Amino acid sequence: MPRNVTFWRLLAASLTASLLVGAAAARAQADAVNYVVQPGDTLIGLGETLLADPARWPTVQRINAVADPYRIPIGRQLRIPVSLLRKVPRQARVVHASGGASANGEQVSVDQTVAEGARLTTPAKSFMTLELPDGSRLTLQPQSDVRIDALHGFMGSDDIQRATFDVRQGRIETDVKPQGGPAARYRIHTPTAIIGVRGTSFRVASDTAQTRAEMRSGTVAVRGVDARRDIALKEGFGLVARVGQPVDAPVPLLAPPDLAGMRTLYERPVMRLQLAPVAGAVGYRGQIAEDAAFTRIVAEAAAAVPDLKVAGLADGDYYLRVRAIDSRGLEGRDGDLPVRLKARPEPPFINAPRPDGKAAAGTVKFAWAQADEAACYRFEVARDLAFSDLVVRNEALSDNATEVALEAGQYHWRLASTRADGDRGPWGDPVGLTVRPPMAEVPPPAFDDDNMLFAWGGEPGQRFDYQLAGDARFEHIVASGTVDAPELVLPKPAAGAYFLRIRAIDPDGFVGGFSAPQQVIVPAQLPVWMLLAPLLILL
Template sequence: MKMFLPVQCSVRLTTWALAAACAGAAAPALAQQAEPIRHVVRNGDTLYDLANAYLEDPLQWKALAQANGNPHPRQLKLGSTIVVPDALLRKKPGGARVVHVSGTVRYKVRGGAEGALEPGMRLIDGDTVITDSGGFATLEMTDGSIVRVTGDSELRLERLRYSLVKKRSETTVSLDKGRVESRVTAQQPTGSRFRVDTPLMAAGVRGTEFGVTLRNDGAATSDVLQGEVELTARQSGSSARVAAGTGGAVAAGMQAPALAPLLPVPDLSGVRSLQERPIIDLAFAPQSGAVSYRAFIWPAGDPERIVGNVVASQPRVRFAGLDDGDYVVRISAIDAQGIEGRHATWPIKLKARPEPPVTLAPVDGGTVQQQDVTLEWTEGENAIGYRVQLARDEAFADLLLDETLQAQTGRTVTGLASGTYYWRVASVARGKDGSPDMGPYGDPRRFIVRLPAGNNVALEQDGDRLTLAWDGEPGQRYWV
């Protein structure tokens, strides 16, 4: 009886769309090498069989022989150990290419060694991907399927096999923490399969787009966006077919998956598309039935390069540390079972640089008792000039001043009447092409001009009649 004992791993996984932008790039080896697989020879084993079982290619028997002292391929000593080096395992068909990484993401190999995950690396059976709360990794399988590992997750790659001759793939991953999203290439040949395991539930497909989440309380959920997924409760073996637009959940003690329709897409119509501060702040309408929300953001035109992902308990999400540019945000609601709903996308334009300077005077809400007012601000970083506006209204429709100043941090405005005024200032820097590049205005500042009354008092007497007269402005009241 033959028995092959590859290293076992358990992982959980989810899906989403991803293009293989790096498909032709050379894949660097992992910085750390795993412990080799050690196979104890049993009756009937040959190097041809072992090369086919572990390396997916019987023609690799020569490389396997060289790594083990060149034993006769058909006369292996019963009970001896055949070592399958990690270097050979990483060259076999199958595996996963790291397409994109953002935030802090680590990998761990079978022997326990770990390091920073980088684009272009190649992962194989037994490797684990670990993301911090803001981390994200996109993996591409040999058959073109895409796996996205979201923040605060741990995914082990249990079995990543691909037959070059039969064009047949077999992928099994285990989600030990968090969430993964996958877009699975249609598995046409008989025998091809794609499966995501969790402690309570397994999700198997032959071509679809779906997600799997492992909650902190141990419950597992799946949400299906396209195609169909078969969910199996591991405790009882009971299964259910989940169609697109539906989700399923399995908690401790459940004998079968509980199915529910996905929450509808969130309403993002109130989200401000233009963001003018370094921290993108997106508030949207709350969704009925939602207990939390998941959001992703990526550069426009590159949906596979996720640069931020977050889960929020309220309908408001924030992203920091992004360069100016055009982005797309994707937001979905999560119900009380932990099933993630349909997602909505929204375009975002970030123009936060150069950042506006800090205003100094007049202080916001302060009162000035003179007609001439000096507007002052700090020197902006890399600024070559400033744009300053003064208006009678907070919307800056009734402008009294709208000027671009060269390298000065103040502007005196004369002849102001009593009343309320608003002002703001923006920095002007040199753009990448050398031309002036104006950043966003800072928050509007308000001040009040209240000119003193009675500076010019006149006294007139006409017999026993005395008349007092003084200067003032409409709307003022006086004590005499």
């Protein structure tokens, strides 16, 4: 081989090695702290107070080109690689806990601290949010199991910390403060992936078979457990890492549900969140929090359709966060909305008339159950469902019943409870009511030798009760019964005055009121010779 070729290859190899060493040194320098020399400081003394291995002080001398380790100018800055510094244990503070969240098997409370090695668990319907010393936050979702593998800082620096979380199963959401240096100081380990974070907001869901990661903002580096290179997961993208397989390529997250037409006031204890469908979604998740940052999540719901239900919350102001879920199980971008729950005091249960029931025209009695917390009730009857055409309004009924005179027609009525302090609850659901007209008067009967025939108007499918009495008060009933058509044939009774009344029975079983009593005069039947008497007189 010619000498000049060998020379150039050796030179290239030397330059490559120098560049690699230089890059490594640059990284080490970048991930370092700046220590300001104080009076009396020596490198040997700093090695004793700051370094994990005090004997490594010559490395600090070499990096900073210090001529005399015993005499260092006061105020000079020394760059010390983090890898040389002594670890300082740090603690995370619990800023929210609910539903039996625990650390090391003991239930946690707000402001409690947890340290490196702690095992955190959240059962169903439970949440826990931790705040790290640098302000970063991690929220465990229901049914999560997370261990704090590392949580420490370094001597000589209040700004740099290491935090590593082993997500054995479950879901977490994180908001990590921006961090300097080339190395990720905040890491998430799962059974199928390692995620390095340098300042971002993201979600991770994991079990023994796969890990799903979704970026809300920023970028993280994701590496499969057996992989050799990182995958950059950027804002608005997600990926899946499965056991024994290469990490999937990132894919765009689904768009957030459109909340433009979403209601913000909920007046029932079960909040029904009806979302606009999202293209490509196979499911939806909603969360309710007490704060806009979603540090204090108090409830969540998931469903295969854009119709979520949340129960068990006290009245108050909340924040709603909803997102769509794709076929990979990746949860999409967030849609946030402030909402209010005002469902109490609850309206009473209705007794009568029954929903969509009927009543006879005249005095209609309304009755309802005694509602918890109610000192009095609001009551309205209207001709329209919007309650703009009011017939009756009463703002403070002390009893749980009232009577209203109503003509025949279609109505709607509703109730609401009011506490003793004047706090008004929401209106109950409007209830439809049909007020039936009274039976028309029965026309006079037709008579034949043995019977009398009555006929009146009716509706298809109706049956009719009848009563024939010898008095207007119907205390002495002569005949009664039910017929299937609006006509009645009765044997002719003895001559005299009688009273007849009719009431209709609708096909749905509603029994109307009796018609006004109709007087019926049954004439006396004269003997034949009396009918011939005028002719005899003429003769």
